[in-house]
Amino acid sequence: MSQPLTGVKVLDFSTLLPGPLCSLLLAEAGAEVVKIERPRRGDEMRSYEPRLGEDSANFVLLNRGKRSIAIDLKAPDALERLMPLIREADVLIEQFRPAVMDRLGLGYAALSAANPRLVYCSITGFGQHGPRAQEAAHDLNYVAASGTLSLTAGSDGAPVLPPALIADIAGGTYPGLVNILLALRQRDQTGRGAHLDVAMADNLFTFQYWGLGNGALGQWPGTGTDLVTGGTPRYQIYRTADGAFLAAAPLEDKFWQRFTELVGLDAAALDAMPPPQATEAVRAAIARQTAAHWEQRFAGQDVCTCRVVGLEEARRDPHFGARGLFSRTVATATGERMAALPVPIDAAFRATDATLPSPALGADNPLLDH
Structure with a gap:
């Protein structure tokens, strides 16, 4: 049975986590995803530790089932070589700072003129406009700037580091995916694509629905004083006699x-x-x-x-095993394998092939010659 995104072509210019995870979800639902990477080094995530084969385990997990083109975007002929792929693309994902793609000749205005049906998704920390649009930052900064980090304080009053990259995934990846799918649906009706402005810091405010609601009535939340921040014995972490x-x-x-x-x-x-x-x-x-x-x-x-269990113990929980969370695998270009990253795409929409590869850098450069 055909997957829901079979035939959808995605060009992914992003690196590290938010964009690559977004394109992974599209790939898992059947889209053809081509990573556009720098020659020699590629996506920065390839160089992380620990390694599985020639790339990092992180890269392998996030790029299952994709293809890779290595090209210098600043080269005089880069745009010309990429244009045939751009004209055929349904979706483009990028997460450079605002205006970088414009300077490369790859901005939305230029590419939508060549391909009016293109859904162009820009994922940034603070969005395409506004006083902080060009500010250098990472996940922790967006969590801090949105007021979320202030609500994690421990007994000493100091905020604690979040245990997950909340802004990247909850503020970048998932809103990117949702809006790409909405834009594709709208394109079915209008015939035209769209430029999506996905700002990770913006999207964290959704998680503070309760705090914003309370604050609108003059009851701004604090640490250790509210329903989900430690203000009640009904929502707490308790230490046992053996230190668990x-x-x-x-x-x-x-x-x-x-x-x-x-x-x-x-x-x-x-x-x-x-x-x-x-x-x-x-x-x-x-x-x-x-x-x-x-x-x-x-x-x-x-x-x-x-x-409260550790990640290793959680990974072995019979419940998650019974649900098949880790039953799929990803293979490297040199043959190493590991369990694939569990993703929130229903099994009914995913490929029947349980093992898909991550791409070697530039393995699909012949696509530029067609």
């Missing part, structure tokens, strides 16, 4: 009632206390027993509580 941690989120009354019964406390009494005092009471109760004790006691109970 439990993630407890029994927010609703039915979960909270059962949770407190199992830890030997009275829900009504806790609710009558100031939140910090109630949290401390639960903390003391949890600290009297080991993680194994609590896992056994909570098993089969509706208490929305689980042990």
Whole structure:
């Protein structure tokens, strides 16, 4: 059965994470993705550690099923050589700073004149315009600038480093994918493409729906004071007697009632206390027993509580194995293999071939000669 994006041609000028992950999702749904890379070095992600074959494991995971062209975009004949591919392309992804593609002759105005149906997706930190549009920054900076990082403070009041590249993926990759698909659907109706301005910092505000809603009523959130920032015993991380941690989120009354019964406390009494005092009471109760004790006691109970596990243990969880999260593989150009990156594309839309390769740098340069 044909995949939903079969026949869609994507030129990906991006590097590192947001754009390449976006084009990976398109590729997994059947699009033909061609990476446009620099000669000799290619995508910076190729040089990262640890390595799998000639490239980094990160690069291999993010570029499964793609092709690669190595070309110097500043070369006098670069635009001429690329133009046949551009005229055939449905989607172009780039994440240079604003105006860089224009200086290379590859800006939206120029390319849409050659290919009016082109969906041109620009992923940047602060967008194509605005006072901060040219500011150099990375994921941590966007999380900080959007107000999100301020809500991660620990007991000493200092914000903690996020454990994932939130802005790159949640602010760049996913909005890029959503808007590309919307633009393709609109093109079906109008016959014309679009220029998509995906700003990672902008898109993080969506995650603060609750904080913005509270703030509109004069109740701006703070660290350790609100529902999901540590202001209630019903949404906390508790340390056990053996130094492990439990993630407890029994927010609703039915979960909270059962949770407190199992830890030997009275829900009504806790609710009558100031939140910090109630949290401390639960903390003391949890600290009297080991993680194994609590896992056994909570098993089969509706208490929305689980042990905090490491990534290696999570990877081995029988539940994720049963769902086939790591059943697909990616092969390098030199034959090494590893489990493919789990992606949020339904199995019904993905290729039946469970193993797809990542491209060697410039392996598809013959495409420029046609």
